[in-house]
Amino acid sequence: MNTPFGLTNLWMAGDAVTRFVAIILLVSSIVTWVILLSRVWNIRMLRNLKPEIEQFWRASSFDQGLAGLSDPLNNPYYRIAKEAAGASHHHQNQSSSRRELLQALNYSEWMSRSIKNSIDSCAALLQKGLTFLGSTGATAPFIGLFGTVWGIYHALVAISSSGSAQIDQVAGPIGEALIMTALGLAVAIPAVLGFNAINRANKLIVADLNRFGNDLLAYFVTGARVEAGE
Secondary structure (H helix, E strand, O other): OOOOOOHHHHHHHOOHHHHHHHHHHHHHHHHHHHHHHHHHHHHHHHHOOHHHHHHHHHOOOHHHHHHOOOOOOOOHHHHHHHHHHHHHHHHHOOOOOOOOHHHHOOHHHHHHHHHHHHHHHHHHHHOOOHHHHHHHHHHHHHHHHHHHHHHHHHHHHHHHHHOOOOHHHHHHHHHHHHHHHHHHHHHHHHHHHHHHHHHHHHHHHHHHHHHHHHHHHHHHHHOOOOOOOO
């Protein structure tokens, strides 16, 4: 049944401003859920890589361990290990006739810097989409509030034009205002909750990457992984 409080009436009876606000909220909601679902899938995939890390350290050689890591294009552990090996090779194969600024750093400092840069690069990729979620969570309620104010304005115009505040004359604009408030909250709440959850998961993943990087640094500098508790 068509009512003055329905979404259909919001679109049919609303003016250009109302429709523009509704489109912004709808697009924001769709993008928010796309980001949330893709990031949740990515976080789950990264967590499933943990058993591979132990197998990496149990390999008989670095190359064998590297070959055992799956999905090289999307595996941050593979990327860190590969770039660490490349940095080690680059530093150790500098000729005395072609000195570079990196030779001012000793091998340990150079490897620490290279591994940290690689980890920072991977951590930056984990932040993808968080800016949109944070911005949406902060602004969507106010966008909905703007739609609410606009709907109330229409209600006041209807009262002024009719000279009386009968419910059948203001029900549509008031319903429009209430729907805009609800839409703003419906967009903002998942964005805020998703932002907090993903941000916390990212911190745990970055902590794992840092531990892996420290183990790699110990391996390249001393030839052995630092065992837990040492």
